[in-house]
Amino acid sequence: MENNIQKLSRKDIIFLKAYQSARSIGGIGHTLLNANELPMSSLYNLTNITLNRYPECQPKKLIFHYSAYVNLALENILVSRGSDEAIELLMRVFCLPNKDSIITFSPTYTMYAKIAEIYGIKNIIIPMINNMILDIPKIIKLLHGVKLIYICRPNNPTGHIFNIDSIIQILKITIGKAIVIIDEAYIEFCMSENTIFLLKSFSHLVILRTLSKAFGLAGLRCGFTLAHKDIIKLLRKVITPYPLPIPSINIAIQALLPSAIVSMQNKVLEIQKNKKFLLKNLKKNDLVKYIFHSETNYILVKFYNAKNIFDILWNQGIILRQQNHESNLRDCIRISVGTKTECLCLISALKSISLN
Numbered sequence: 270m271e272n273n274i275q276k277l278s279r280k281d282i283i284f285l286k287a288y289q290s291a292r293s294i295g296g297i298g299h300t301l302l303n304a305n306e307l308p309m310s311s312l313y314n315l316t317n318i319t320l321n322r323y324p325e326c327q328p329k330k331l332i333f334h335y336s337a338y339v340n341l342a343l344e345n346i347l348v349s350r351g352s353d354e355a356i357e358l359l360m361r362v363f364c365l366p367n368k369d370s371i372i373t374f375s376p377t378y379t380m381y382a383k384i385a386e387i388y389g390i391k392n393i394i395i396p397m398i399n400n401m402i403l404d405i406p407k408i409i410k411l412l413h414g415v416k417l418i419y420i421c422r423p424n425n426p427t428g429h430i431f432n433i434d435s436i437i438q439i440l441k442i443t444i445g446k447a448i449v450i451i452d453e454a455y456i457e458f459c460m461s462e463n464t465i466f467l468l469k470s471f472s473h474l475v476i477l478r479t480l481s482k483a484f485g486l487a488g489l490r491c492g493f494t495l496a497h498k499d500i501i502k503l504l505r506k507v508i509t510p511y512p513l514p515i516p517s518i519n520i521a522i523q524a525l526l527p528s529a530i531v532s533m534q535n536k537v538l539e540i541q542k543n544k545k546f547l548l549k550n551l552k553k554n555d556l557v558k559y560i561f562h563s564e565t566n567y568i569l570v571k572f573y574n575a576k577n578i579f580d581i582l583w584n585q586g587i588i589l590r591q592q593n594h595e596s597n598l599r600d601c602i603r604i605s606v607g608t609k610t611e612c613l614c615l616i617s618a619l620k621s622i623s624l625n
């Protein structure tokens with residue numbers, strides 16, 4: 270790097286390791302099971318749009334359709350460029366760099382930590398008990414100076430869901446102290462577990478949603494924040510003026526029509542069927558050491574020699590997601606549930622590795 274650029278840049282950014290997304294890690298193949306995307310796609314057409322004008326910041330029609338889907342008032346909803354943008358907006362509104370902190374739990378979605386790092390916000394990481402349970406005594410102990418608590422539910426990468434009683438307990442101990450964010454990116458795969466009913470009782474609860482997973486629209490970049498109107502108002506102050514492109518708004522509206530929602534729900538059922546089939550076969554494979562319980566469209570699997578298996582599959586064009594950045598998840602690989610064909614392809618590849 271040019272010397273003067275290095276001199277001008279924030280030192281921590283020079284040493285920052287960029288977020289490793291499934292797309293940036295890459296991998297070439299026919300069976301992409303590394304990003305928890307929906308493996309099947311619906312075809313959308315843009316309906317007569319013009320693009321010479323800027324879009325609305327918070328498109329009324331889109332918010333209206335999402336409000337019908339979640340049964341909340343318009344004032345309780347913010348739309349953003351994916352839920353990743355909402356994760357960041359919350360830090361912008363609530364955290365002063367080098368002063369305030371957030372709490373995250375490990376292992377979890379690493380974007381919370383990465384965005385905090387970029388903003389210079391301290392991230393207090395509380396390890397889950399047995400990779401499963403939220404350590405509430407630790408939260409109570411470390412709560413001082415904490416503004417935001419990010420809980421991924423169902424959790425990525427484990428796939429399990431934290432007990433609702435533990436969530437309610439956390440909401441009770443944080444009243445007047447911190448905002449609790451529940452990231453429900455995968456909630457459509459276990460809809461009865463959603464926490465919208467808690468918004469009525471807890472004004473410091475924020476729920477994050479996305480069209481990237483069950484709706485099969487990762488390429489659209491559309492996410493929603495559900496919260497008390499006072500929180501939504503603050504987020505609207507700091508969001509960019511035109512977060513969503515007009516084509517994205519147009520298609521998001523189509524994806525939220527009642528018939529499209531039924532079609533999403535049918536795809537969820539199909540994924541759940543494929544997951545059962547994949548699980549049954551993984552259990553039979555002697556390379557597999559342990560399978561985490563999953564409520565989602567992905568399964569976290571502990572193998573006997575994960576690195577080796579990952580590499581062999583990678584070279585065959587079957588791309589999975591390693592978890593070696595998490596010290597508690599050594600030898601674990603996250604597998605997104607694909608189509609039946611993709612599941613079969615993975616199963617037969619694993620079978621032939623175990624026979625060698």
Ligand SMILES: *Cc1c(COP(=O)(O)O)cnc(C)c1O
Nearest residue numbers: 351352353378425454479481492
């Ligand atoms: C995929 C994912 C997201 C990202 O959602 P976008 O709306 O695509 O930005 C957010 N949270 C979790 C836990 C995810 O796995």
